[in-house]
Amino acid sequence: MPSSSQRSLFAPVVLLLMLASLRAQSLDDVVVSASRAQARSFDAPAAIQLVDRGAIQNGGPQVNLSESLVRVPGLTMLDRSNYAQDLQVSIRGFGARSAFGIRGIRLLIDGIPASTPDGQGQGSSVSLTSMDHIEVLRGPLAQLYGNASGGVIQAFTKPASTVPLLDYQYFVGDYGLHRADYQFSDTVGDYGIVADYSTFSIDGFRDNSRTERKQFNGKLDFNPNDQTRVNLVFNQFDMPLAQDPLGLTAAQWAANPQQQGRNSLGTMTAAQFGVRKIISQNQLGGSAVYSIDKDHSVTSRMYYGTRDNLQFQVGTTGINANGAWTGLNRTYYGVGVQYNEKMEVADTPVEWVAGYEFDRSRELRKAGTASQGQQVLTNRNEENQAENSDLFAQGTAQVSDSIALVGGLRSSSVRFASTDYQTNGAASGDVGYRATSPVLGMTYFATDHLNLYVNFGQGFETPTLAEVAYKTSGGAPVGAFNPLLNASTSRHYEVGTKWVPDRTSRIDLAVFQIDATDEIVVDATAGGKTSYKSAPGTSRIGIELGASTQITPQMTASLSANFIDAKYSQAFTSATVTGATTINAGNKIPGIPQTSVFSELAWTSEQARSGPKAPSLGTRLALEMVQSGRIFANDTNTASVDGHTVFNVSASQRWAVEKAAVSAYLRLNNASDERYAGSVIVNSAQYIEPGLPRNWMLGLSVTAPF
Secondary structure (H helix, E strand, O other), X not given: OOOHHHHHHHHHHHHHHHHHHOOOOOOOOEEOOOOOOOEEOOOOOOEEEEXXXXXXXXXXXOOOOHHHHOOOOOEEEEOOOOOOOXXXXXXXXXXXXXXXXXXXXXXXXXXEEOEOOOOEEOHHHOOHHHEEEEEEEEOHHHHHHOOOOOEEEEXXXXXXXXXXXXXXXXXXXXXXXXXXXXXXXXXXXXXXXXXXXXXXXXXOOOOOOOEEEEEEEEEEEEEEEOOEEEEEEEEEEEEEEEEOOOOXXXXXXXXXXXXXXXXXXXXXXXXXXXXXXXXXXXXXXXXXXXXXXXXXXXXXXXXXXEEEEEEEEOOOOOOOOOEEXXXXXXXXXXXXXXXXXXXXXXXXXXXEXXXXXEEXXXXXEEXXXXXXXXXXXXXXXXXXXXXXXXXXXXXXXXXXXXXXXXXXXXXXXXEEEEEEOOOOOOOOEEEEEEEEEEEEXXXXXXXXXXXXXXXXXXXXXXXOOOOOOEEEEOOEEEEOOOOOOOXXXXXXXXXXXXXXXXXXXXXXXXXXXXXXXXXXXXXXXEOOEEEEEEEOOEEEEEEEEEEEEEOOOOEEEEEEEEEXXXXXXXXXXXXXXXXXXXXXXXOEOOOOOOEEEEEEXXXXXXXXXXXXXXXXXXXXXXXXXXXXXXEEOOOOOOOEEOOEEXXXXXXXXXXXXXXXXXEEEEEEEOOOOOOOEEEEOXXXXXXXXXXXXXXXXXXXXXXXXX
16 A cells, blocks of 8 residues: 555646546536626636535535535635534635634625624534535635635525425444435425425544534525515524544554543543533524616625533643533624616626625623533633624626726724623723725636636734633633734735636636735633734735536546645744743744645446436446645644545445435545544644544435425
8 A cells, every 4th residue: 555655646646637638617607606696607706616516415424514615726624523623614724723613714604694793603504415505705805705704605505396305315434423314395386495404423433522413404485576585594503412532642643543632731531521512503594685677686684593502621730630611602693785786887887786784793601610521610701792894895897898897895893892790890891893805806808718817805804702712821821801912904816717618618727825914823722722812924825726527428527726835924922831932934824734636536327417406317436536735733833744645435326216316325435544634723732633544434315206
């Protein structure tokens, strides 16, 4: 078997061979993220990719966004195999250092924000079993989505079936994986309904990593009149158990990657502390589109939700040290309205949109000591609030047959406030941030099948409520509101091209540079707590390539690849228990793979389809290669994990049984049994989160009208 280094060298060879044969995908994908109105992705003046239902279905049991979004260039999804901490998601390096969940990326589901005003979100909010497609927007135009818009991920629920339709899926796999999904869809008169309920459980590859989840996603759409379309969405997420195996030191990982982490003294395990997370979330939202005529429309949205989060953590000192717990009880809501218009100005076609968005979250934060995973003492009791109030406008003008200009502006106001009930207001405080984010770009349509674009944008990113919840004292984080963190500002430059040489062919290429000041970085970490500070300067330079091809009527290939050089452009100091540490200019920003490649070669036995978006009948076989480069684990660059290359194999068979369809799935992940680190915990001594060894999955789905 080839060594890890040999497989890493083999990856570029595979990449070059696939590039030699690429022709690429159809140009007819319709997206909305770039312009807030429907447009062909080829025409959109931005780096944007659409992942359709087929890719979501073929990616795996539809539990993690990483299964299908790994094929998007510029988007990095490090699967931690740790459901207590969610995925590590970053776009062009934004969001890479998140300790848990998604930050620095706007997440929307059916047009309803799944990110809070401070820029936090959870990938588990997306019910993949009921999603029709997902759009990923990268680059300067994403800045028009407001605070923490390093990129935008939008997910859209399937449209309702025109006939009553039942869909059942069941998956089993290694390490006790069980996944079931029940879905109903129908249209009755003007009313369409999609209702999806799924369950998931897994024992986990590592000790203390068992997880149980239940999820519901429902959508009702209807037309109250000929000019109005209304969508109502309700989703519920319940995770009563998500054990946390914690990270490992390099020595622990080398000895046994399945073991669980320990406290800083190595005297007690995660299980002895009862380290785990419990989450319950409910959200109801609605949107309405009123079409005044074919060129004028108004869109409005409103949503309300609750989220309860209880987390148990390790203790820091002592052989029989107490653990810690943190409880977050959040309510959140928001409204938004936008106006779209198509018009002509001096014989120049113009499309523009303007709108207003307001979002607020209110969170009761409690914390204290715990013993063997049970709450003992409360020593923190406060209320944290975050809200944003934003105005935005964006327009595109087709100034000639070959040139289009795009411009936009967003004015954002974000406010945090904390009321301390534990110490009679001693740690109370508030802080506000304001920013104006302009975007300007041009697209040159060289031919009907080739365009080039250039964009500039300015964005900003406030700290999150989790980041302002701790200060540094004595080289260690302590629980107290920190209003001294600055909001990061960034300048984004992008040049790209999209080429479609024939009806089934497309290649996307983008080159970017991002310069940021006051980027929020880790200052100190201990006992599961982290405090932050602002770094004076960072820079990112990168290249992204996305392409796919239909080599023959039965064989397709796809490829995404990106390279990024993300580093600190100015030196600064961070705190440790032993004293200040200097972070040198030129050091790499941790948590960001320097390279990543995804390629897939797929063969199907039949080309014919039963519908425009229906999966092909017959057999499908696919080989995937997933490569990730070296990742630094701390700001000093003294710890890192090597790159790796993983091969996945999948097979499926779909039969037509009268009016029903039956599908069987088989998937073998990490077929070569590569031993690798799946992700890193930034600036932690226990920084390695092991990737999964070879593992399998079997699935069955039945879709039947009745």
